[in-house]
Amino acid sequence: MQFKNTSLNVIEIAPPSTDTALFNNLVSEHAAKGPAPMPLAKLVDQAMAGIAAGKTEIRPGLSQMLYLLSRIAPQFGLRQLAKASGY
Secondary structure (H helix, E strand, O other): OOOOOOOOOOOEEOOOOEEOHHHHHHOOHHHHOOOOOEEHHHHHHHHHHHHHOOOOEEOOOHHHHHHHHHHHOHHHHHHHHHHHHOO
């Protein structure tokens, strides 16, 4: 909304857990037992495909499921996310 009357286009990319050094350094032992992180190349491919298709919101992999879950049952989704994170 801030850039509505400008020539600037904002694209939101909400990646899931991604197989990077940052993720591997931050992940808890509990979370490591959950779904495998998305390979970085796959994330980049999906992001670029979304940009090419003109999407302004791109949610690769499990991010789309988390988004849908947050719309249907927000508290359940938050509890599951906390549980998977080891909290």
